[in-house]
Amino acid sequence: MVNLLEKVLCIEVLEKMSRMQRFLRLEPDVARLQGAEVVGIFVTALDGILVNVEPILRRLSEDVELDTWESLATVRRLSDIFNSVDELHAQLQFIHGTWLRPETHVFIKNVLEFIPEDRRPERVSVILSNTYSFEESDLSSYFEYVLRTTNVSVAIQRETPTVFLPKIERDNPLNWAILVHECGHTDSKGINGLFQGRQIIPDQVDAFTQNILRQWAEEIYCDIFATQVLGPAYLASFATFALTLAAAGRAEIASETHPADIVRICIIREVLEKNNLKVALTEPWLDYDDVTSFFYDVLEEHTKLGRKYVRPVIPWPQLPLILQDFVDAICEQIDELISLKRQLTLTDFSRIDHLACRLSKRIPIGSCHNLELVELAKKDLQEVELDSLKFNEVREAAQEPRTLLWEIINAGWLHKIRSLYPNAFALFFTPSDMAPQEKIASWGEELEATDRLLLKSIESSEIQKLMEET
Amino acid sequence: MKAHNDNPNQPLDPAKLADDAVLALSSVQRGSKVSSELLEEGIQLCDYLIHLFQELKAPQVETERLILRAVRDDRKALRESGIDIDKAYRKTKEVKKWISDLMHNPSSHSREEIESIKEHLMSITLPIWRHRTSEFRERKMKRSLIVHG
Numbered sequence: 339m340v341n342l343l344e345k346v347l348c349i350e351v352l353e354k355m356s357r358m359q360r361f362l363r364l365e366p367d368v369a370r371l372q373g374a375e376v377v378g379i380f381v382t383a384l385d386g387i388l389v390n391v392e393p394i395l396r397r398l399s400e401d402v403e404l405d406t407w408e409s410l411a412t413v414r415r416l417s418d419i420f421n422s423v424d425e426l427h428a429q430l431q432f433i434h435g436t437w438l439r440p441e442t443h444v445f446i447k448n449v450l451e452f453i454p455e456d457r458r459p460e461r462v463s464v465i466l467s468n469t470y471s472f473e474e475s476d477l478s479s480y481f482e483y484v485l486r487t488t489n490v491s492v493a494i495q496r497e498t499p500t501v502f503l504p505k506i507e508r509d510n511p512l513n514w515a516i517l518v519h520e521c522g523h524t525d526s527k528g529i530n531g532l533f534q535g536r537q538i539i540p541d542q543v544d545a546f547t548q549n550i551l552r553q554w555a556e557e558i559y560c561d562i563f564a565t566q567v568l569g570p571a572y573l574a575s576f577a578t579f580a581l582t583l584a585a586a587g588r589a590e591i592a593s594e595t596h597p598a599d600i601v602r603i604c605i606i607r608e609v610l611e612k613n614n615l616k617v618a619l620t621e622p623w624l625d626y627d628d629v630t631s632f633f634y635d636v637l638e639e640h641t642k643l644g645r646k647y648v649r650p651v652i653p654w655p656q657l658p659l660i661l662q663d664f665v666d667a668i669c670e671q672i673d674e675l676i677s678l679k680r681q682l683t684l685t686d687f688s689r690i691d692h693l694a695c696r697l698s699k700r701i702p703i704g705s706c707h708n709l710e711l712v713e714l715a716k717k718d719l720q721e722v723e724l725d726s727l728k729f730n731e732v733r734e735a736a737q738e739p740r741t742l743l744w745e746i747i748n749a750g751w752l753h754k755i756r757s758l759y760p761n762a763f764a765l766f767f768t769p770s771d772m773a774p775q776e777k778i779a780s781w782g783e784e785l786e787a788t789d790r791l792l793l794k795s796i797e798s799s800e801i802q803k804l805m806e807e808t
Numbered sequence: 809m810k811a812h813n814d815n816p817n818q819p820l821d822p823a824k825l826a827d828d829a830v831l832a833l834s835s836v837q838r839g840s841k842v843s844s845e846l847l848e849e850g851i852q853l854c855d856y857l858i859h860l861f862q863e864l865k866a867p868q869v870e871t872e873r874l875i876l877r878a879v880r881d882d883r884k885a886l887r888e889s890g891i892d893i894d895k896a897y898r899k900t901k902e903v904k905k906w907i908s909d910l911m912h913n914p915s916s917h918s919r920e921e922i923e924s925i926k927e928h929l930m931s932i933t934l935p936i937w938r939h940r941t942s943e944f945r946e947r948k949m950k951r952s953l954i955v956h957g
Binding site (some may be wrong): 393473588 | 821824826827828830831834835837838840846923927930937941944945948949951952
């Protein structure tokens, strides 16, 4: 497919816009409490941003390969357009009355269950955030800090681990995957263990660099934690997040708190390969045979494009040799340190393909037949002899065991690549008389339908789990 | 009530103008129909850049005139990028003329010449764009750091 990077990036940016439109529309209290004018300003602003996307849609509709300068111009323009959506997202502070979905709490609860009980926080709160960032904080110490800046000392004396979810991702379980990384930050015992065993930070670095490497070690720990909990779906979610922020070589630039995104993606990919975790892709229009390679390559393509006109300034701690040693040292002991209650294997992903097919037929996937058991039971039923009929096995085959969190999210990502992207490409990049506003509305309905299926799946899986427990 | 966007001298967005112009110029190269408005954006950009280069070549006393912060920042970004100001100034003037030629006659310049226009517009606006977007990123990062600790 020509211009795959630009098309995926464009669709991801349009998705954010569509989700913001929906967020504004779905707030039932907004119109009553604040007047339609405030919401109207957001809607008008989004329409204005969409006008800026039109030249790109027209160009990509030609389906002729972009040359290097066009590609750079398109990616840079999309980056600016995403920044404008990001800025508008910060202004959602003016919209009140947003409630978190119960499914999000279910999601977090299921993630925490991966952590052994002696290390697991009792609960992790979730807050919808105005900033388009996925973050984690201890709200107690944050409040102490905020009050201290006014010379008032308050000791709250407890921890309140909290993760922040951008408002427009409220209904999108596929991007809740990044919250799993944030939950990793609450596993402070595990993280502290990183610095107690083998020395991972080289002696020769100064105190400033040591501090940076400590923070990076924690981020890498949380990335690996999320990868072990969710598998390829975490890479997919993180890569699309990084893609929208990756303009002009940014994916290769580290900050004091985080290693460069491309470094993190490489580590996540290595962990997936090492554990042989993959979700197979068999789409004829793609040259990739699994979800991880697809998203890795799209981000790598973006990074290479940036390199053509930006020479990244590599800060000292990121010097390849030091960084490689540092990452190797962490990875060598990470399995032992993370030691989750459950380790995913490739077998756990055997149903993903079937589940994604069900999603494309608009069937919720909270539970699903075990196809092997069904086949066996069929044989038994064909040879009916009441005396020898294995009632229990037939009954078990007839029941649908619940699907698990990582299955739902991975199936969702597979469905996105298989069905949602091709549909969006056809909608936005095929010349037609349909106005962009109509296209984005139609695309929004499709996203909403998928969200509903995934939310329903999380809910029904949890109900079944509760019933099994009682 | 004071409006936030009532400044009549609001500066242009050089990266946006360059991106639009580059897409239009590629259409010219492919022989497709091009909106003259998009090429016009390239000329607007050249005018703005020429103005910036003139200021860089012969700095004026700023206290006597109102200088918009964005213009000053764009000029600073160009100065700090290490480009050869004289050379870039001459090239920008040439590029402006070539775009104008192309508006009247799409076959007035060769593919290679159009390629060099695209390269110039993209590379010359890069430091300005990076400077402008880094401010946005830093603001966001600061906000995030306060909460994240």
